[in-house]
Amino acid sequence: MTSTNRSGEVSIRDLCKSFVIGGRPLAVLRTLNLDISSGECLVIVGASGSGKTTLLRILAGLESADSGDVAIDGRPVSGVGAERAVIFQEPRLLPWLTVLGNVAFGLEIRGVPKREAEERARFYIALVGLAEFSDAWPSQLSGGMAQRVGIARALTVQPEILLLDEPLGALDAMTKIGMQEELARVWSEENVTMVMVTHDLEEAIYLADRVLILPKEKDGKARLIDIDLPRPRGRSESRFVRYREELLHEFGLH
Ligand SMILES: Nc1ncnc2c1ncn2[C@@H]1O[C@H](COP(=O)(O)OP(=O)(O)OP(=O)(O)O)[C@@H](O)[C@H]1O
Ligand SMILES: [Mg+2]
Incomplete structure (x- = not known):
């Protein structure tokens, strides 16, 4: 079922976005x-308000x-597209x-016959x-299960x-760790390009090839950090812990 000929390359050039707030x-x-x-x-x-969601929404074509x-596989992004979820x-x-x-709904509205969907x-x-x-209804699922259905x-x-x-x-700490492992597995099995926003630095180090840090200050620069760790990653390994210190330091924390 996994497709092998996906591409999913993203190129962002001189991207600017501002909003008007209170005039x-x-x-x-x-x-x-x-x-x-x-x-x-x-x-x-x-930081909150640094533009993470805004960037993701631009990539999604919602903004x-x-x-x-912004181009995907060399084609400019305009509006939402079937190659992005x-x-x-x-x-x-x-x-x-x-x-x-x-789960079948998205395929059915694209015209895929019900049985195949x-x-x-x-x-x-x-x-x-x-x-x-x-066959369960959404109301019968836990938060983590519902999010798995979303994935x-x-x-x-x-x-x-x-x-x-x-x-x-929105998940509790234990469920979250399990779901991070699941996301890592799904990402590698599906061979899909993944762009993910999080507040959780450990989650970032666990999953990312690279972490993009968006600045909050007007004159700040975005920073990229390569996470050069083998997978699956051990959260208590010394190099993992060092990356966490490095990221905390970026936020002025210890
Ligand atoms: N539709 C909008 N209209 C006006 N201002 C907006 C709009 N969307 C976002 N903003 C502003 O843009 C800034 C960045 O918002 P964004 O939601 O991208 O931040 P974020 O990094 O995702 O924050 P958080 O971590 O809290 O989710 C904020 O100051 C917000 O007020
Ligand atoms: Mg956000």
Whole structure:
């Protein structure tokens, strides 16, 4: 089921975005340049208000830039596209559909015949460990299970790029660690480019090939840190801990 010929390369050139708040312009993204390679996992961190969600929404085509270029596989992004899937903090499942119905929904609205859509949906439901819950209703799921359904739903349309905005932010600490492991596995099995926003520095180090740190200050520069650690990663290994110290230091913390 996994597609091998995906690409999902992202190129961001001189990207600028500001908003007007209370009649005053607020520059959020200031001449951002970045290339994300096919199959990479890029994790975005930064203070609240630094523009993480804004950047993700521009990549998703839900928000337009003021200037600059964003291209995917060489094609300029304009509006949402089938090669990109977005996962938000809350999975927003349709309450009148079962797990299977929710996961198959995206394919059915794309015109895939019901049987084929359900077959593919079952594959991804199993991939996120919910095979026994295909017929459950969203109201019968825990928060972590619901978010897994959201991940399966996004993967079922076989996107080249998965965009995630704090997907595990609402989960308790234990569930979150399990889900991080699951995300790492799904990412490597599906060979998909992943761009994920998080507040959790450990999560960033656990998952990322590179961490992008967005600055909060007007004259600050975005920073990229390579996470050069073998996978699966051990959170208590000394190099992991050193990366955590390095990131904390970036935020002026110890
Ligand atoms: N639609 C909008 N209209 C006006 N201002 C906006 C809009 N969306 C975002 N902003 C402003 O842009 C800035 C960045 O917002 P954004 O949501 O991208 O931050 P963030 O890094 O995701 O923060 P958080 O960590 O709190 O989620 C904020 O100051 C916010 O007020
Ligand atoms: Mg945000």
